[in-house]
Amino acid sequence: MLADTVHGLRLTATNAAARAAGAQVGAMLTDARALCPQLKVAPGDPAGDLAFLERLALWARRWGPWAALDPPDGLLVDTTGVAHLFGGEAGLLEDAARSLAARGLSVRLALAPTAGAAWALSHYGPEQAIWHAGDSFDDLPIAALRLDPAVQLVLRRLGLKRIGQLSGVARDALARRFRTVRAPAANPLVRLDQLLGRVPEPLLPVQGKPVPLAQRRLAEPIRHRSLLDRVVEDLAADLVRSLEAQGLGARRLELGLWKVDGEVLVRKLELAEASRDGAHLVRLFAARLDDIDAGFGIELARLSAPWCEPRALSQRDFETAAEAHGTSLAACIDRLSVRLGAEAVxxxxxxxxxxxxxxxxxxxxxxxxxxxxxxxVFHARPLKLLDRAEPIAVIHTHPDGLPRRFRWRGNLHDVLRAEGPERIAPEWWRERGAARLRDYYRVEDGQGRRYWIYRQGIAGDGRGDTPDWFLQGLYA
Structure with a gap:
């Protein structure tokens, strides 16, 4: 495949026969034909290749919940907790190789705990590689760190050709050499930390369908919070217009901030009800941006709504419209969820x-x-139930008789009045065969306090030892 560059036609992809004849990716067409006169070439189609890779990423989700692109010809699939469905890691790779070969694709596969490690093994390891605890990357070339060609050239001139040789160089020395470099592909320390899982590597999964989104590519990187709030406000306004055009409301929002050094910061929100109130969305995100470290600046911001629900148009000129559609309650719940946590409401x-x-x-x-x-239909139940029934010691006239005295939390209570039992059988479809029934009693002590206690099991029922007693509720 060919690409037209400023220096002329270059090869962008080659097959095995061309590589065996000496044609390499990146070579000038004239140089390649000098080595292989019978070389056949065709113009490249980058846009078509990218579209095919995106479709392949959606199809590859059979091996994991999401897949991300690794241009120009790679995919990264999250297989966490999936391998056992294929009989293990080796079975997963075998199924992937077989399925991809059926589609006419030649692939190299690797399974590793980090995206960087999987990339290194798939490009410089065996055709099907699995990382195991204790394996080392020392013998892999420096190119396995996904560095720019210029950085690789610098390291080779320093005599560093293998990843293991980096460990022989003081980290401070490398940090001083690349201290002004923030892009991961130009900094070997960042790539090494990503390979070993010391720092996270944000990845953007391919979405199966177009999602409403708004994006701002900033003319100058921003670092101050006031400017970031303005960008978020503009993004929310653009997203609301997109949602209105489609008759949708957002239930989940994702804000992505691309920093100059290549790091991607992501903040997510889930709403109690579908909404397209821009001011409400801005207020919610304001509480999630306090810990943002802009570093050398943010150059790209994107706000998307991956989860949407239909929402009819409503008249916004009257405050009663918001009350009629319940948006005021939803806004209150969203604020409480952001402040207290989603599980607290x-x-x-x-x-x-x-x-x-x-x-x-x-x-x-x-x-x-x-x-x-x-x-x-229940008997009289107490208004207050304990979070968990507490064991008590009970004295009774005979094993199946009414309780006469019980000890709870160190205090002894004489039972003056008792009523019961109310028998509740176990839920046989949920319990094991040894589950025991309960006999509930309403009792009153000498101070007029009333309790709800129960005996778990019956003496001689063959499902355990002596029945146990518990206190579960208090009457007002």
Whole structure:
């Protein structure tokens, strides 16, 4: 494949036969034909290659939840926790090789804990490589660090041709040599740390469908918070217009900030209800930008909404419109979630279960009920239930009789009145065969305090030793 450069036609891709004849990627066409007169060439199609790579990335999600591009001809797939579905790591690689070969593709595969390690092994290791604990990258060439050609040339002139030779050079010396270089591809220390997993390497997965987004490529890098807030405000306004045009509201938002040194900062938000209120979105992100370190500056900002839901147009000129559609409540929930955490704002939902601790579930504040609940007829239940039933010691007239005295939290209580039992059988479809039934009693002590206690099991039921007693609730 050919590309037209300022210096003339160059080879951008070669097959095995061309490489065997001496044609190498990056060589001038005239030089390549001097070595291989019978060389056949065709013009390259970078846009078509990129489109094909994107489609392949979506198809490659059969081996993981997401895949990212590694131009010009690579893919990075997150396979965390997936290998056992293919019989192990070797089985996963074998399935990938077989499936890709069926599509007419020649591939080199590697499985490693970091993107940098997988790239190094796939380009400079065996055709199917798996990293194991204790393996070393010392014998791989410097090019396995994904460095720019100019940086590789500098390191070779210094006598550093293998990754292992970097360990023989003081880190401070390399840091001084590349102290003004921030781009990862031009800094061997950054690439080495990414290879070994010492620093994270942000990757952008390929989305299966176009998502509403707004982007700003800044003329000058910004470092101050006031300017960043203005950029976020402009992005939110652009995104709201895109959402309105499609009749959608955002449930999840992702703000990506590209720094001059190549690092990508990502901040995410999930909303209680689909929204396209720009001012509300800006207020939420304001609480997530306090820890941003702009470094030498931010040169690109992107705001996207990967999760959207249909939202009808509403009249925004009246405050009653917001109340009618519940946006005021949603805005309050979003603010509480950002301040307290997403798991701190929940609402209870009744659940069809006779067991008290299973009679309710917790849902997101505005999430609809999961199932229609049938009414259950209960005896008088206490208003206050303990988070977990606490064991008590009980004295009774006989094993199946009413309790006469019990000790709870170190205090002894004489039972003056008792009522029961209310028998609740175990949920056989959830419990094991040894689960025991419960007999609940409502009791009152000498000070007029009322308790809800139960005996777990019956003497001689064949499902355990002597029945245990527990206190589960208090009456007002």
């Amino acid at each position: 929940r609402r209870p939902e009744l659940h069809a279960s006779h067991w008290p601790e299973r009679a309710q579930r917790w849902l997101a504040p505005l999430e609809p009920a999961r199932e229609r609940q049938e009414s259950l």
